[in-house]
Amino acid sequence: MSHDYRGVQWTPFKVRYDRWMLLGVGLYLVSFIIASSIFTPPNESFAPIQILIRATGTVAFGLLTFILTIGPLARLTPRFKPFLYNRRHLGVITFLIALVHGGLVLLWYHGFSDLNPMVSLFVSNPRYDSLGGFPFESLGFVALMIMFLMAATSHDFWNANLGPDLWKAIHMSVYAAYGLLVAHVALGAIQFEKDPAYVVILSGGATLVATLHILTGFQSFTARADKVTDGWLAVAPAEDIPDLGAQIIRPASGEAIAVFRRGREIFAVSNVCRHQGGPLGEGQIVDDCITCPWHGFQYRLEDGCSPPPYTEKIATYATRIVDGYIYVDPKPGPPGTPQLPSNIGESE
């Protein structure tokens, strides 16, 4: 976790995941190039570099679309949690592919200009006042710069030194990058490519991402814990919480609380991971520790402390069970405060 830094924290799972990811990207590129060579009408010939520009552009847009669906999909179904855990590597790969796409565009369309290619990118089409003829390449460039900033600060070193709040704010700019890319494709490829597949991919991808984010965002605001008895928040029947899993409750004020079950024991802790603010209640109990679904940071159930040698602490909450129903005291103890679990079957 945070006591030292390594270039990349490889695990056997991450290595396997990255291999599959690279294999998938490679297969897509090869398939795209072969399909383009076969299906392009004889009167429309493209240079190999143009085909490569299309191939890298479509795969980068597709990967970014997939990355942005992982978070909400992992909330809707646990099947996507492995992708959540490895999202960072996917993001860096996406940036590198987008960088190749941008480099090829610069080389092919601006490399032979009398101007500096970077200058040519911004001034060769000066119609900044026209939406229809807008120089769409500049939108892609700004998106690429945002992705560069994110890839460059993706390491835990930056999270620790910038602080989780600033780091998160920087990384939320990926949504702006995605919006810019949608505009880049809409005003670019959609205008030039005859194949309606480009329209379908763009509108389908953007609709999917936006719908999932709005749906899960709306769900998180409506799932409020508004039933209060003697100052205690009502959570759920104890049997409803899956073993080694949790239920998240959101008090009217303050941060969300994750109520975990381990066998017959019930514990409640802050839902906010100390690393990057990940939703602990969407994680699981692994090796008797709450494990964050984002990057695997761990906390003990009994006191909210990370196991040695790590030093992170989260707030803990008192719990009680009345007639089989779990209640949580919404006033947290200081981070790291030991709490006795409530036991299912020992109702007050």
Add this chain to the structure above:
Amino acid sequence: MKRAHRKAHFGVWLVLAPAMVAIIWFAVSLRPGQPVNASLPDALVVDEASHVS
């Protein structure tokens, strides 16, 4: 996720989603029309002058 981040996240998508829909709709409407098949006949035009009442 912190409450503030969730709010910001939700707010961003409430703005971004309609903006993306608008730009895609605009871009599709700008798209050059599909090529027509020149071998198909034009619509039938009735020559009013040739009608005998």
